[in-house]
Amino acid sequence: MRKLLNTVYITSPDSYLSLDGENLVIQKGSTEAARLPLHNLESIIAFGYTGASPALMGACAKRNIALSFMSQSGKFLSRVVGEVRGNVTLRKAQYRLSDNMEESTKIARNFIFGKIYNGRWVIERATRDYSERLDAIKLKKVSEGLAKALNLVLNSRNLDELRGFEGESATQYFSVFDDLILQQKDKFFFHGRNKRPPLDNVNAMLSFVYTLLAHDTAAALETVGLDPYVGFMHRDRPGRISLALDLMEELRNVYADRFVISLINKRVVNFSGFMQKEDGAVIMDDDTRRTILQAWQNRKQEKITHPFLQEKLEWGLVPYAQAMLLARFIRGDLDEYPPFLWK
Amino acid sequence: MTEYNEEDFLLLSGIQHFAFCRRQWALIHIEQQWQENLRTVEGNILHEKAHDDGFSEKRGDVIISRGMAVFSRTLGVSGVCDIVELHKCADGVNIFGREGLYRPVPIEYKRGKPKENDADILQLCGQAMCLEEMLLCEIKEAYMFYGETKRRLKITLDDALRERVRDVIQEMHELFERKYTPKVKPSKSCKACSLADICMPRLCKNTSVSKYIRDSLKEAE
Numbered sequence: 001m002r003k004l005l006n007t008v009y010i011t012s013p014d015s016y017l018s019l020d021g022e023n024l025v026i027q028k029g030s031t032e033a034a035r036l037p038l039h040n041l042e043s044i045i046a047f048g049y050t051g052a053s054p055a056l057m058g059a060c061a062k063r064n065i066a067l068s069f070m071s072q073s074g075k076f077l078s079r080v081v082g083e084v085r086g087n088v089t090l091r092k093a094q095y096r097l098s099d100n101m102e103e104s105t106k107i108a109r110n111f112i113f114g115k116i117y118n119g120r121w122v123i124e125r126a127t128r129d130y131s132e133r134l135d136a137i138k139l140k141k142v143s144e145g146l147a148k149a150l151n152l153v154l155n156s157r158n159l160d161e162l163r164g165f166e167g168e169s170a171t172q173y174f175s176v177f178d179d180l181i182l183q184q185k186d187k188f189f190f191h192g193r194n195k196r197p198p199l200d201n202v203n204a205m206l207s208f209v210y211t212l213l214a215h216d217t218a219a220a221l222e223t224v225g226l227d228p229y230v231g232f233m234h235r236d237r238p239g240r241i242s243l244a245l246d247l248m249e250e251l252r253n254v255y256a257d258r259f260v261i262s263l264i265n266k267r268v269v270n271f272s273g274f275m276q277k278e279d280g281a282v283i284m285d286d287d288t289r290r291t292i293l294q295a296w297q298n299r300k301q302e303k304i305t306h307p308f309l310q311e312k313l314e315w316g317l318v319p320y321a322q323a324m325l326l327a328r329f330i331r332g333d334l335d336e337y338p339p340f341l342w343k
Numbered sequence: 344m345t346e347y348n349e350e351d352f353l354l355l356s357g358i359q360h361f362a363f364c365r366r367q368w369a370l371i372h373i374e375q376q377w378q379e380n381l382r383t384v385e386g387n388i389l390h391e392k393a394h395d396d397g398f399s400e401k402r403g404d405v406i407i408s409r410g411m412a413v414f415s416r417t418l419g420v421s422g423v424c425d426i427v428e429l430h431k432c433a434d435g436v437n438i439f440g441r442e443g444l445y446r447p448v449p450i451e452y453k454r455g456k457p458k459e460n461d462a463d464i465l466q467l468c469g470q471a472m473c474l475e476e477m478l479l480c481e482i483k484e485a486y487m488f489y490g491e492t493k494r495r496l497k498i499t500l501d502d503a504l505r506e507r508v509r510d511v512i513q514e515m516h517e518l519f520e521r522k523y524t525p526k527v528k529p530s531k532s533c534k535a536c537s538l539a540d541i542c543m544p545r546l547c548k549n550t551s552v553s554k555y556i557r558d559s560l561k562e563a564e
Contacts (some may be wrong), residue, residue, distance in 0.1 A: 001540060002540045087374050087375050087376060088375070089373060089374060089522045090374060110552075110556070113556065117559060117563065120563065143553055147563045147564055150563055151560065154556070154560070165358075171424070223376075224541075225374075225376070249366055307544070308550075308555055309545065310545075311545075324540075324541070324543065325543075328543060329552075331524055331526070332524070333526060333543075333546045333547070333553055334525075334546060334550070334552050335552050335553055336552035336553055336556065337552065338552040338555055338556075339556075341555075341556075341559045
């Protein structure tokens with residue numbers, strides 16, 4: 001597996017990013033705040049209306065460094081994408097599969113199989129770790145429901161049927177999500193998913209972390225030569241990174257949700273870092289966002305054994321490994337796409 | 344004899360990839376994937392020196408031509424020779440822009456030392472066959488120069504070697520036509536391969552994803 005390089009998060013809106021030789025230079029006003037060699041970077045994410053020089057954008061595109069701009073609150077704005085890389089045969093095969101509903105369903109089934117399998121594992125794992133504190137019977141029931149859904153998913157005949165099973169499973173999974181929160185329960189609760197805008201602290205965190213994951217997944221797809229905009233389960237919608245969203249499905253709960261829960265349960269985040277607007281929309285303050293980014297960066301460094309490849313790698317490389325496996329499936333090396341089935 | 348169109352020419356340098364591993368060749372030449380590692384970067388540096396685009400010099404009766412672009416319509420390949428020496432001799436051939444007759448001798452530069460497989464030699468022979476077709480001559484011998492040993496190694500271009508070159512290039516064209524990336528048996532040479540991360544050699548070991556999924560399902564029930 002390749003080496004995991006660093007991601008730079010720029011959180012102050014008054015910084016300007018530029019290129020000097022082989023370095024990224026972060027300027028704040030007229031002073032140089034930091035200088036980092038590009039060859040150590042795999043990703044740059046700027047929050048707020050930070051400026052960047054065209055020279056830096058070009059250098060990033062050339063070196064395959066993903067450069068994304070987010071709003072201050074973490075909403076995705078844009079990505080710098082360079083010249084389309086070679087591998088035209090891979091892209092054409094991807095488009096052909098995407099146009100074929102039967103083939104698309106087969107691939108989408110495995111994304112969703114992974115999502116439900118991992119969701120079930122998150123619940124099972126919590127039940128085992130906190131058996132004294134959790135309503136084991138309630139959780140067990142959901143876990144059994146999800147296990148049943150796995151079978152249905154594999155036998156679904158089209159995307160609509162699959163979306164149905166996916167929706168039901170998500171409802172089941174999120175019905176016990178609040179149970180997994182064991183600390184600071186009066187301030188961090190979950191009564192359902194909402195995102196435009198997030199209406200509680202947990203949803204605000206989930207949205208933010210999903211954005212980070214989407215950036216990483218889209219960048220991974222780009223790196224292996226796949227088109228992140230052409231999906232199988234998520235159909236084409238101009239400007240939407242449908243394939244990145246597809247690939248993310250199996251990673252949401254096991255990678256992002258579990259991360260959010262641990263931030264709350266370990267009291268890494270604190271309720272005072274969240275503000276509510278007049279309409280109920282929740283915003284995080286800069287410190288909280290920085291804390292989350294730091295923790296996310298640490299999580300990326302943690303080593304695991306990939307369940308299919310049986311190879312040790314960092315969490316941060318999992319989107320890349322899955323993108324790679326998807327590319328190799330599309331090129332005919334594998335009989336199916338192997339989702340990331342966490343144990 | 345069939346002839347290839349220029350747009351169907353494959354790269355001569357691919358012979359070396361192909362002889363090392365057919366899958367590696369397909370990843371680079373069909374899928375257009377490439378990853379630099381220490382070995383490839385060192386190779387580039389060495390070649391920069393050898394090529395020095397189009398620069399020729401004359402030493403006594405020998406013209407040393409660097410970075411000569413060559414092709415063969417019958418093989419359907421093109422590429423660049425590191426060095427072609429043109430030795431003045433009575434039974435040579437006419438060379439563009441020079442007086443007298445010359446005998447061409449291609450020399451290929453490699454970073455390391457002579458290899459166990461004959462990948463380098465096949466590529467060198469391919470170059471010579473291009474030159475033969477372009478200059479209407481026969482080339483009986485050529486040389487390998489290895490960066491590690493700093494020695495020239497004389498290669499006799501016999502019929503058996505030429506036949507192998509033709510076979511290899513033929514197979515390359517067939518795969519390219521199908522845009523097919525073959526699976527290969529993983530071997531210890533995978534460790535030295537700059538494309539191992541992209542190739543994922545274990546995927547060639549008949550790994551069944553449907554079994555992986557079925558096993559996970561069983562364990563969940």
